[in-house]
Amino acid sequence: MKKFVIAGLLLAASGLTLAAGAQGSGPSPYTECGIGASIFKDTDWAAATSNVTWDLGTTALSSASYSPEMCSPKKVKAAMLIRDNYAQISEEIARGQGDHLSAALEVFGCSAVAQPVAATQVRGEFGRMVSTSSYGGQSQIQKAGQMYQVIQSAAQGRCGA
Structure with a gap:
């Protein structure tokens, strides 16, 4: 049974990897999107920290996914x-x-x-x-x-x- 669960997880993970597209395409959600990027425009570490602290990065990830053109x-x-x-x-x-x-x-x-x-x-x-x-x-x-x-x-x- 464990083998089926592990195989299922690996299959699901590989599907997510394929759906993600080319690595490096699009904005970096934690440094270029969300609340952190709006507040800390020139400080990547502060933008990422703010995004994760504020809402675990969900706003940043959502904006990167649904409106990447606004992440700049x-x-x-x-x-x-x-x-x-x-x-x-x-x-x-x-x-x-x-x-x-x-x-x-x-x-x-x-x-x-x-x-x-x-x-x-x-x-x-x-x-x-x-x-x-x-x-x-x-x-x-x-x-x-x-x-x-x-x-x-x-x-x-x-x-x-």
């Missing part, structure tokens, strides 16, 4: 900046420039030289976004999420970020 500290910082300064960034997008818009583009790796071109793209895309009929009924977090996508897209397209 850079992306978390950009999302928080946009969420917390949505109104100011909206006004600055309408003007075509401003400190908050520049900061958001900079977080995505957009240099000061490339920012005017990226800001023009953001202004056009954001203008189309706010003119849709569904925009007014969205929550603040939904609007911030869309703004994040617009700014990220412009930074990738115009700044090589």
